Amino acid sequence: MANYTRRTRRQLPGGAPSDMQDISIVQLGLGGVGLALLDQFQALPDASRSGLTLTGVADSSAALYRPEGLDGDTLAAAVAMKRARSPLSAHPEHLPAAAIAQAFERGPAIVVDVTASEATMPTLRQAAEAGCGIVLANKRPLCEDSATWRLLTGSGRLRYEATVGAGLPVISTLAYLQRTGDTVLKIEGALSGTLSYLFTRIENGDSFSAALRSAHELNYTEPDPRDDLGGMDVARKALILARTIGIALELSDIAVQALYPPEMARMPVSDFLAQSAKLDQSYQQQRREAAREGKVLRYLAHVEPGNVHIGLAGVPPESPAGSLHGTDNLLVIHTRRYSNPMRIAGPGAGPEVTAAGVLGDILDLAIAMRAQEQGGRCL
Ligand SMILES: NC(=O)c1ccc[n+]([C@@H]2O[C@H](COP(=O)([O-])OP(=O)(O)OC[C@H]3O[C@@H](n4cnc5c(N)ncnc54)[C@H](OP(=O)(O)O)[C@@H]3O)[C@@H](O)[C@H]2O)c1
Structure with missing residues (x-):
């Protein structure tokens, strides 16, 4: 593995020479x-990685941190351990997770949150208060209360492309539309690849339980498929989209339609999968009713001022959402200028494309932070 220790003066991503201190990256x-992100960071061309030093990594158990940068051997050992499903706390040089925050006091830093946890919030808060950059694939911090949203977004040093649509250019497109003076009027989207897969299978004649088992076996669902079927993941994405276009909203304001009844919420996953056949008849009936109106079922998010909701809806098969297949995501963005709406579609999940979205954010934010340090504004 390549050596990551690069604290010397370098050319910046984007090519501008600098005598500034490297930006420390903690993940x-x-x-x-x-x-996947570590692999992609390592494979970056020198010109892109220049000026960035990976100083820390953490999992839920511990951290590895070196102010001068993690050397290749240390990092290779950590990656091998994680691939073998060992905790980082088994690494001989591990530190308490809080050690990672040292990076925030030592010069420019970007903290990258690729967890799915609320427990990173104190670290992110510390980073924001220290003026550090933040890159998120983790949706949860952006779905805390509005005050936290303002804290995270207020500095201009936040990027979160991968939180909606993985590597698809969703958040950057919304930012671009707004920066150029357009007004986003409404966003409609199929924001869960898992649920898109499920309902295209049902449309093709599968029962709900068979489609669910297939999605589970293909690892399209979370280990507990109720994490997808409960709708909260889509609700979080809808909240992030809403807040991004200026709608003041809390997660609790969004009506969420779960795809299983409350009495199936607490049973073990194996029982849930076994008992999911109880729901087949209801979904077949909903499919037939939609078909009678010439429609197909899709689980959709609708985001517009005064009207944010998510749930199952019948749509014409030839519509953008109706013609969606497999695990793709789709966003249809209506704006003042794009009355014939803009569409963004493609793979909305997968470690590789998600990591690519995160990496793009890191490089973009590094350029913006440099510009800001040199007297410009961080956009
Ligand atoms: N996978 C995708 O296709 C995809 C697409 C779009 C967005 N995302 C988002 O990307 C994020 C990561 O997804 P993933 O699939 O990589 O999840 P994952 O495989 O479950 O990995 C999560 C990682 O976070 C670590 N972690 C948990 N709490 C932590 C804490 N407090 N401090 C430091 N590390 C902590 C876990 O540690 P342990 O290893 O110790 O458990 C684990 O290494 C999620 O927020 C997800 O929603 C994923």
Whole structure:
């Protein structure tokens, strides 16, 4: 593995020479996305990685941190451990997770949150208060209360492309539309690849339980499929979209339609999968009713001022959402200028594309932070 220790003066991403201190990168999360991100960071061309030093990584158990940068051997050992599903606390040089925050006091830093946890919030708060950059694939921090949203977004040193649509250019497109003076009027979206897969299978004649088992076996669902079927993941994405276009909203304001009844909420996953056949008849009936109106079922998010909701809806098969297949995501963005709406579609999940979205954010934010340090404004 390449040596990551690079604290010397370098050319910046984007090519501008600098005599500034390297930006320290600390990464929280070493799961599917986190490990893909380390691979992609290592494979960057020198000109892109220049000026950035990976100083810390953490999982839920511990951290590795070196102010001068993690050397290749240390990092290779950590990656091998995580691939073998060992905790970082088994690494001989591990530190308490809080050690990672030292990076925030030592010069420019970007903290990258590729966990799915609320527990990173204190670290992110510390980073924001210290003026550090923050890059998120983790939706949860952005779904805390509005005061936290303002704290995280207020500095201009936040990027969160991968929180909605993984590597698809969703958040950056919304930012671009707004920066150029357009007004986003409404966003409609199929924001869960898992649920898109499920309902295209049902449309093709599968029962709900068979489609669910197939999605579970293909690892399209979370280990507990209720994390997808409960709708909260889509609700979080809808909240992030809403807040991004200026709608003041809390997560609790969004009506969420779960795809299973409350009495199935607490049973073990194996029982839930076994008993999911009880829901087949209801979904077949809903499918037939939609078909009678010439429609197909999709689980959709609707985001517009005064009207944010998510749930199952019948849509014409030839509509953008109706013609969606497999695990793709889709966003249809209506704006003042784009009355014939703009569409963004493609893979909305997967460690590789998600990590690519995160990496793009890191490079973009590094350029913006440099510009800001040199007297410009961080956009
Ligand atoms: N996978 C995708 O396709 C995809 C797409 C879009 C967005 N995302 C988002 O990307 C994030 C990561 O997804 P993933 O698939 O990589 O998840 P994952 O495989 O479950 O990995 C999560 C990682 O976070 C670590 N972690 C948990 N709490 C932590 C804490 N307090 N401090 C530091 N590390 C902590 C876990 O540690 P342990 O290893 O110790 O458990 C694990 O390494 C999630 O927020 C997800 O919603 C994922």
